């Protein structure tokens with residue numbers, strides 16, 4: 684793990700920055716695909732983790748949620764409108780994703796269902812961060828914001844790489860995987876307006892350039 688800010692760690696992965704997992708304080712944020720089990724347990728090692736929170740319940744974020752919560756005996760937290768998907772077999776069914784791709788994700792990525800112990804709501808606290816409800820990419824998407832040093836964990840509201848090619852750069856998440864793109868743009872504008880000194884994405888390298896984020900958000904269509 685690499686420490687990005689006080690108590691904010693990013694797990695290493697391969698390819699680097701492709702599917703990101705963080706630890707903030709004693710909370711694991713996101714859990715990759717089902718293939719991430721070794722990667723997670725090897726890196727969190729002896730560190731004490733007391734809860735697991737999700738930015739959103741997509742297969743590349745909740746894949747190891749069940750195994751992590753079972754093995755560490757910790758509760759799972761996520762946004763209200765994603766909780767049902769986390770608790771149901773098959774997870775989130777997105778009608779815009781073609782059937783073959785959904786089946787492929789279910790086969791290799793999607794983790795088993797797991798009960799949600801706490802629903803995260805706007806303004807609540809998680810490991811010194813404030814929960815921000817940022818719907819759009821999924822209906823229950825949340826971000827985590829620490830105003831004292833302006834650190835933001837923003838899940839897939841924006842990607843800092845092209846998720847198809849791996850080439851770095853800011854992008855909206857692919858429309859196919861985004862429940863409500865217009866709503867997601869509103870969330871992106873809201874987060875960019877915070878001017879985070881460090882932005883940590885679900886996909887792509889951390890960004891320490893708030894101007895880049897505001898410029899990008901300003902160019903998004905209404």
Ligand SMILES: [Zn+2]
Nearest residue numbers: 741743839885
């Ligand atoms: Zn994702």
